[in-house]
Amino acid sequence: xxxxxxxxxxxxxxLASAAxxxxxxxxxxxxxxxxxxxxxxxxxxxxxxLIKRLIIDNNLSYSSMLRQLSIIVISxxxxxxxxxxxxxxIVSTILLFYLLNVIHQxxxxxxxxxxxxxxxxxxxxxxxxxxxxxxxxxxxxxxxNNPQYITLVKEPMNLIYYAFYPYVIIILGLFNLSYDVNTDxxxxxxxxxxxxxxxxxxxxxxxxxxxxxxFLI
Numbered sequence: 001x002x003x004x005x006x007x008x009x010x011x012x013x014x015l016a017s018a019a020x021x022x023x024x025x026x027x028x029x030x031x032x033x034x035x036x037x038x039x040x041x042x043x044x045x046x047x048x049x050l051i052k053r054l055i056i057d058n059n060l061s062y063s064s065m066l067r068q069l070s071i072i073v074i075s076x077x078x079x080x081x082x083x084x085x086x087x088x089x090i091v092s093t094i095l096l097f098y099l100l101n102v103i104h105q106x107x108x109x110x111x112x113x114x115x116x117x118x119x120x121x122x123x124x125x126x127x128x129x130x131x132x133x134x135x136x137x138x139x140x141x142x143x144x145n146n147p148q149y150i151t152l153v154k155e156p157m158n159l160i161y162y163a164f165y166p167y168v169i170i171i172l173g174l175f176n177l178s179y180d181v182n183t184d185x186x187x188x189x190x191x192x193x194x195x196x197x198x199x200x201x202x203x204x205x206x207x208x209x210x211x212x213x214x215f216l217i
Contacts, residue, residue, distance in 0.1 A: 018214035063179040115186035138166040
């Protein structure tokens, strides 16, 4: 099954590459090159962790793949800011993830097919303040970051995007807390059985075909 697990990892990276390929050209690469280097190093660390756990523990590190995805999604949003607002977004997002970790108590929970950390909230009021505060901060910095904010705010898609995206980041933060090494082992053991090999391969082939379509369109 180790080969099948490796095929699943390859399938994940092909699909992720196809999705990134569909994005518009990133204009901030030169401006924020040091931060892209940091991101590349973090992605490499998680990739090495992923391969290491596959070889040594024979487990699929779903948590590592989730963290890689989160880094890309969050970076795409933060790099839309510039100047001091860019650095404020970095610090506030790191603080957000720290507070989410502090304010939740993790309790391992398993079902017949899935394992995750059930997150118990320590303080509901503080959590609400964190949610609202991060959303307001992102939206406020968006307005300050754009000299033509009056025109931009009048565009409905901008209003929705900058109001919605911060909560995508929060959801990713909660998912990252929900999965770790222990859940990886449980989920791998439950999903990757010999009787499931054919269906897993078929699923991966289907995803590969979707990836090819994304590269071609």
